Amino acid sequence: MMPRTLLDKLWQEHEITRRDDGASLLWVDRHLIHEGSHHAFAKLAARKANTAEPGLTYGVVDHYAPTRGAPATTDIARMISTLEDNAERYGITCFGLDDPRQGIVHVIGPEQGLTLPGMLVNCGDSHTSTHGAFGALAFGIGATEVAHVLATQTIWQKKPKSLRIVINGQLAPGVGAKDIALAWISKLGADGARGQAIEYAGETVRSLSMAGRMTLCNLSIEGGGRFGMIAPDQTTFDYVRGRPYAPTDADWDRALEAWASLKSDPDAAFDREVEINAADIVPIVTWGTSPEEALPITSTVPEPNNLEGADAQKLSETLEYMGLRPGQPLSDVVVDQVFIGSCTNARIEDLRDAAAVLSGRKSKVPGLVSPGSKLVKEQAEAEGLDRVFVKAGLDWVGSGCSMCVAMNGDAVPAGNRCASTTNRNFRGRQGRGARTHLMSPAMVAAAAVTGHLADVRPLLAGRGVA
Template sequence: MGENLFNKVWKLHKVKTLPSGQDQLFIGLHLIHEVTSPQAFQMLRERGLKVMFPERTFAAADHILPTDNQKRPFRDPLAEEMIRALEKNTEEFGIKFFGPDTDYQGIVHIIGPELGLTQPGMTVVCGDSHTSTHGALGAIAFGIGTSQIRDVFATQTLSMSRPRVRRITINGTLRKGVYAKDIILKIIAELGVKGGIGYAYEYSGPVIENLNMEGRLTICNMSIEGGARAGYINPDKVTFDYLKGRKFVPEGDEFDRAVSFWKGIASDEDAEYDDEFVLDAGDLEPMVTWGINPGHAVGITEKLPMLSDSEDREVASRAYEHMNFHEGDTIRGKKIDVAFIGSCTNGRISDLREAASVAKGRKAAKGVRALVVPGSRQVALQAEREGLDRIFLEAGFQWRLPGCSMCLAMNPDKLRGSELSASSSNRNFIGRQGSPAGRTLLMSPAMVAAAAVMGEVTDVRELL
């Protein structure tokens, strides 16, 4: 029997078995940002340690950045202190930092692929759970904590146990108005938010093969919301075409040699898996979450579930209480206060194009605050070249500067009170968007734009 990509890459990077029985795994690419790294740098100093491979770590500024004005110093002194700490730390330890004033500023999971830093067959870690995003390029990528960041700094390795691998095959052909976001929300709704614990997810099948790289990034991004620390897609022509010409990707003969390595690292035709799940996406409709975790999702024409049918009755009941929704309600027609387009899940150029195609020639509904936050400076510049910024501005949406923004509201972009937000981000946890009483509905960027112009949750297919 053949091997799957995950096990091939793991073996390639295994340094040795540690006395605990865990594997010592070499990390090919380490990405850091301002929120989870300062304490790790401090631990290095306290122990008199250096960064072993500084050229394999790259830093981004994203979580804390304001999106209205990024002139230094930032108005929020704590935000300024955090970025200054990252500037100082990266300089002291010899790490490349794509800072706020550079052309490659952006969300760490947007700029990694954009720069071609993330490549097939690598191990990629970052102190951020959405590191699973990078698996879209055929890498093993997962989030770690700050003590593990310290370990990667000091040794370029981690102590890890190898997870099992579940292949998720998506069959069928997507209908118009249905996007990668809808697929991953459906997978999480089916397998549950705990379903992936102990697994890495391989996404495959015709629907995945036909997705462009940006859609693949969206799917892998939310693996962690289904409990899977890593998710990946086998590298193919889409991957190689995406990578060619990017800043950190080799050229000429070396590129050809790279492609040959990348092809060899993909799962074999007869690869074995620990588990399989098959989904037909042919009749999938736009998905919207109604509750307090990303598994609480229904199709736009469906009714909200009855508590008596729920496997997680306690959580579902808490969800209804927080959201002020009721069993049997339709999600369609819920009046929204805020529309947020952006995040590492859906802040890429194709996401902005899809949202702009809905916003074009329409106006944000009265009373709706609509924010468009590009995932990176490069995404923003490309969108401006295509005139997407003008489409959004004419439609009454705010066109803001790149950052994580209202996905987790560490900057001034926050919900107020119990506002209801249509959001292209990844988490609808209680309080996630900055107000303890705030309420989040996750959906695709096109669905967010539709909700913004109609003032209520709308089936985007009616506007296309």
């Protein structure tokens, strides 16, 4: 038999039929929905269709979830109640605002064991690639496609090309999955993996925790890749075992047996391969308005004088929006606030990384820390991390998408500069005129304690942090 990639195996396993034009009809094992699904439910209602598999669909309130007190506006409250009402009407389990399991969809799916190796996971959110960290075929879809999955539990999709990103070598202390992601995105471009399914491989990936793997897969879309995946291994199985929705007893044994084959065959051919040496990666920050505009913290702001014509003009416009001076050392850039949260970096490991830097120190700027779920919040409080953040002067708030997408009222004011653990530095993403710098949780903590973008590595000296 021809050697197959993990993508080949997952695709074949989920393919119900294939049309002459090459489009496959794929079975969806898990469909996760959030408040944004209201357009899809409206489409369903308009054609008087029902949900095909409400038992395979799970809802959660995250995009509009208030992080402090009640919803900020009646519109926001309506978005939340519409999801809860639709879930009830169609028989879908929903982790509503008051549910102890509520949190960000890409945090709670894995946390509850709803995301399992070998599954096909869909969600009307581009960061659905996160779930690929478990060896799942996971991708974001639009509202029309959400309606299609609700109505049929299937999705039409053409098989993408395969891209393997191999990362070998030892990461330096203070360098993590976020830096790996920004490194490859800045190397290949924000559309570098467009039309391709990424498999992350190599010893560095194997050494990452599930949280790190989720961060890496989460950011696949920022390099244009709709899919990101990592073959499951013992780290994956140890994470999954005992989760509320994970298989048990005889099912667990059968599942383990099935999951063991979820890896690319040794001789499998990829359409494209990229290699990255982890030892070369230093902490990275974005300086522009696309995730590809990222540089090591030790660098300086790019200079339009080094470019020609339209490129120079575009760079000048970006620097004007970002309020940066050409040639300015990145570590001189003063920040106004920080944000630790989002589906990219709000898991317990992320909070520990930030707390390790903030412990016993004061933040020079205000900031929010929003854990990825209520259960992450509970765990952090049990470990005393909340006290580290509060003593440093940061606000310890509720769980949700919060200031990453600025839908719930948490926004960065125009002209303010925010060091953020999130996934998008797009113009206006965190609020109109907001200036976002993406970086790891440890690097955001470093920006908080210094008041400017800063290399976290010296701040970790003597702290015994890996």
